[in-house]
Amino acid sequence: MSKIKNEIKLTSKIMHDHFSTIASKYQSVRTLDTEPILHIKHRLDEKTNINMADVGCGDGRYSLEFLKIFDDSFYIHCVDYNENMLKSLETNLVEQNITNFCTRQGDANKLPLDTKSIDCIVTFNAIHHFDVPKFLSESLRSLNDDGRIFIYTRLRNQNAQSVWGKYFPLFTEMENRLYEFNELESHIKNADMKIHSTKTFEYSRTSSLDRLVHQAKNNHYSTFALYGEKLFGESLDTFQQNIENNFDDLEKISWTDGNTLIEIKN
Numbered sequence: 565m566s567k568i569k570n571e572i573k574l575t576s577k578i579m580h581d582h583f584s585t586i587a588s589k590y591q592s593v594r595t596l597d598t599e600p601i602l603h604i605k606h607r608l609d610e611k612t613n614i615n616m617a618d619v620g621c622g623d624g625r626y627s628l629e630f631l632k633i634f635d636d637s638f639y640i641h642c643v644d645y646n647e648n649m650l651k652s653l654e655t656n657l658v659e660q661n662i663t664n665f666c667t668r669q670g671d672a673n674k675l676p677l678d679t680k681s682i683d684c685i686v687t688f689n690a691i692h693h694f695d696v697p698k699f700l701s702e703s704l705r706s707l708n709d710d711g712r713i714f715i716y717t718r719l720r721n722q723n724a725q726s727v728w729g730k731y732f733p734l735f736t737e738m739e740n741r742l743y744e745f746n747e748l749e750s751h752i753k754n755a756d757m758k759i760h761s762t763k764t765f766e767y768s769r770t771s772s773l774d775r776l777v778h779q780a781k782n783n784h785y786s787t788f789a790l791y792g793e794k795l796f797g798e799s800l801d802t803f804q805q806n807i808e809n810n811f812d813d814l815e816k817i818s819w820t821d822g823n824t825l826i827e828i829k830n
C-alpha cells in the first residue's frame with residue numbers, strides 16, 4: 565500500500581514539475597482542436613449569460629476559444645492547480661484586453677467553485693489527471709440544476725492509434741492513465757449522472773519528422789515526462805527509425821488522431 569502511495573506521490577511530483585516547466589511554451593507544442601468548441605456552443609443552444617468553468621485549463625488555450633465565440637455576457641472560471649499555467653493564462657488574456665474571466669488555483673477533486681454557481685463545466689485533455697468520482701461529485705455540487713459537463717479526452721484506444729502510440733516505443737504502456745469509454749461511463753453512472761451525448765472527432769494530421777522530434781523533446785504530452793532520460797533517448801532514436809521505415813517523405817508524416825467528447829447532465 566505504501567509503495568503504491570509513494571508511486572502516486574512521485575507521479576504527482578513529476579506531473580507538477582512537468583506542467584510548471586512547459587507552461588510558458590505550452591501553446592507552441594500542442595495542437596488546438598476548435599471543432600469541439602463549436603460543438604459545445606451548439607449543444608448549449610446558443611444560450612447567453614453562461615457562467616462556465618474550464619477545469620484543468622492549463623494556459624487557457626481552450627478558455628480563450630470560448631471567450632472568442634461567446635458574447636460579453638459570457639464568463640469563464642479558469643481552474644488549474646498549477647500556478648505557472650495560470651500565470652501564462654493571465655498574461656495571454658490580459659494582453660488581449662479580455663476581462664470576463666478569473667483564475668482559480670485549486671484542485672479538480674475539490675473544486676474552488678461556489679455551490680450551484682456554474683452553468684457548464686468543461687475539461688480538455690485533463691480528465692486522466694483527476695480522481696474522476698471526486699471530480700464528478702464536485703461538479704455536481706457546483707452546477708446549477710440544468711447544468712452540463714463536457715469531457716474532451718483521447719481514450720486509451722485512440723491514443724494507441726496516434727503517431728506516438730504506433731511508432732514511439734512503450735508510449736501506450738507508459739500512458740496507463742487514460743480511460744476507455746466504458747470506464748468513464750461507469751464512473752458517470754456511479755455518480756448518478758447521465759450521458760446526454762457522445763461525439764468522436766477524427767483529425768487528419770500531417771507533420772514533419774523534425775517537428776515531431778521537437779514536440780517529443782519538449783514533452784508536449786506529459787507521457788514523455790514519465791520516461792527516464794536514458795529510456796527516452798533510446799526510444800526517440802527507435803521512433804525516428806520507425807518513421808523512416810514507414811514513410812517516404814519525412815516532411816509529410818500523416819496519421820489520424822481521435823478524440824471523444826462526452827456531454828453529461830445531472
Ligand SMILES: C[S@@+](CC[C@H](N)C(=O)[O-])C[C@H]1O[C@@H](n2cnc3c(N)ncnc32)[C@H](O)[C@@H]1O
Pocket residue numbers: 583594619620621622623624625626643644645646649670671672673687688689690693694695786
Ligand atoms: C494536459 S494539460 C491540459 C491543459 C488544457 N486543458 C489544454 O488542453 O490545453 C492538463 C492540465 O491539468 C492540470 N491538472 C492536473 N491535475 C489537476 C487537478 N487535480 N486539479 C486541477 N488541475 C489539474 C495540469 O496542471 C495541466 O495544466
